[in-house]
Amino acid sequence: MVVLKTCWSPFIWNPDVKSGSRCVAVYTIAASIVLMTFTIYMMCGGDSTQLYLPLFETDVRGSMQFWGAVFIIYFLLFISFSILMLVGIQRMLRGYILPWLVTMFIAILFQGLYGLWLLYGYYIYLAVVVPTIVNWMWMAYNFYCWLCVYSQYQIIYAMQTPNIELLYP
Numbered sequence: 001m002v003v004l005k006t007c008w009s010p011f012i013w014n015p016d017v018k019s020g021s022r023c024v025a026v027y028t029i030a031a032s033i034v035l036m037t038f039t040i041y042m043m044c045g046g047d048s049t050q051l052y053l054p055l056f057e058t059d060v061r062g063s064m065q066f067w068g069a070v071f072i073i074y075f076l077l078f079i080s081f082s083i084l085m086l087v088g089i090q091r092m093l094r095g096y097i098l099p100w101l102v103t104m105f106i107a108i109l110f111q112g113l114y115g116l117w118l119l120y121g122y123y124i125y126l127a128v129v130v131p132t133i134v135n136w137m138w139m140a141y142n143f144y145c146w147l148c149v150y151s152q153y154q155i156i157y158a159m160q161t162p163n164i165e166l167l168y169p
Contacts, residue, residue, distance in 0.1 A: 002155055007148040009141060021089055021097075021152040024145040025082040028104070032075040032082070039075075043068040051122060052131035054114065078103050085149065094156040097149060104146045111139035 007013070007020020012027065014020035039055070042048040043064055048055050054071075058064035081100040088096025115132045122128045 002151045002158075003147050004151040009144055012145075012148075017148050017151040017155065018089060020148045022086060024149055025086050025089075025100070027145065028082040028100070029079050032078045036072055036075040039068050039071045051125065051128060052118060052135070074103075078107075088156075089152060092156050092159065094153050094160065097153045097156070101146065101150060101153065104142065104149070108139055108142050108146060111135055111142065115139070 002017075004017055004020075006015055007017050007023070012020060012023045014023060042053070042055050043060075045060055048058070048060075048064070050056065055064050055067060058067055078100075081103050084096045085100040088094065115135045118128050118132045118135075
């Protein structure tokens, strides 16, 4: 059973999940490029002093280089999986969509756990609540995008499932 039949959000509206999934892939590529650029900026000594940034408590010469490289590799994989998803939607191959679903699910889990870490790790600062709520709203949007692509995955799965009828003589 398909979860969504259309893909509608404040940024993406499409009459079906196939074109919605294509827009989600483009959104993922664009967001990955922006976040990768921001990570490189912080790794080169840019401002990472805000409490709500993922690389806030890292050392510019030490752990920031390692975790920044991990983020950059993750975003490069995310871009390649988005391109693979576009090919999979075009060719109706659900196996090409699966890496994107797993990678986005990891991103959604990270956003949720990061928000919890912000709230519980810096509970004495009331200013952490607003960035956490904004992060969770972005996480909800990413989950909606994940549901859109998962619905396309279900449609392809249903189309590729063999209809076997046993006929007894």
